[in-house]
Amino acid sequence: xxxxxxLKELEKQLKEIEEQLGKGExxxxxxxxxxxxxxxxxxxxxKLLELAKRQSQEEEEEKFRMLHSELVGQNASVLxxxxxxxxxxxxxxxxxxxxxxxxxYRILELVRAGKRGExxxxxxxxxxxxxxxxxxxxxxxxxxxxxxxxFKIFLFSFLSGV
Numbered sequence: 001x002x003x004x005x006x007l008k009e010l011e012k013q014l015k016e017i018e019e020q021l022g023k024g025e026x027x028x029x030x031x032x033x034x035x036x037x038x039x040x041x042x043x044x045x046x047k048l049l050e051l052a053k054r055q056s057q058e059e060e061e062e063k064f065r066m067l068h069s070e071l072v073g074q075n076a077s078v079l080x081x082x083x084x085x086x087x088x089x090x091x092x093x094x095x096x097x098x099x100x101x102x103x104x105y106r107i108l109e110l111v112r113a114g115k116r117g118e119x120x121x122x123x124x125x126x127x128x129x130x131x132x133x134x135x136x137x138x139x140x141x142x143x144x145x146x147x148x149x150x151f152k153i154f155l156f157s158f159l160s161g162v
Contacts, residue, residue: 003041003044006037006041006044007041009033010037010038013030013033013034013037014034016030017030017031017034042071042075043075043140045071046068046071046072046075046145049064049067049068049071050068050145052064053065053068072145072146076146076150076153076154079137079140079141079154080154080157081157082137083137083141083155083157083158083161084157084158084161085161086137086138086158086161087157087158087159087160087161088161088162089161090132090135090161090162091161091162093132095132096127096130096132096162097162099129099130100126100162103122106122107119107123107159108156108159110122111151111152111155111156111159112152114148114151116151119142119155120142141155141158
């Protein structure tokens with residue numbers, strides 16, 4: 001989905017929210033959809049800031065770096081909560097729940113050691129063997145833009161949910 005499509009969808013959701021509030025009948029699902037569109041835009045804007053930071057002149061680089069850091073921190077908080085929730089949902093899946101139970105201590109140790117590649121491989125193997133798609137939010141946690149400390153927080157949040 002393009003940025004223009006995401007913006008159109010967000011505008012549609014916000015108009016629907018206004019109508020619902022005008023009638024005194026707000027619906028959670030409409031708010032949830034708008035929130036998802038805002039999340040997509042925030043992630044996209046974060047990537048744009050990352051590029052701007054790299055391409056900027058010296059005098060502007062620090063400003064872009066600070067704005068990028070602020071947004072990464074906000075998005076990291078949201079992502080940690082989303083991963084925990086995703087972990088709880090996936091833990092309810094009988095096949096995935098059992099597979100994670102059998103591997104959780106090994107994966108926790110790999111996370112603690114900061115071995116992103118091995119952690120990714122171990123978790124990906126669980127999803128592939130269970131015939132389940134790898135969650136986009138979980139893939140997001142492995143982005144190199146996140147520090148090792150944030151990576152650990154993300155994976156501990158996810159695994160504590162499972």
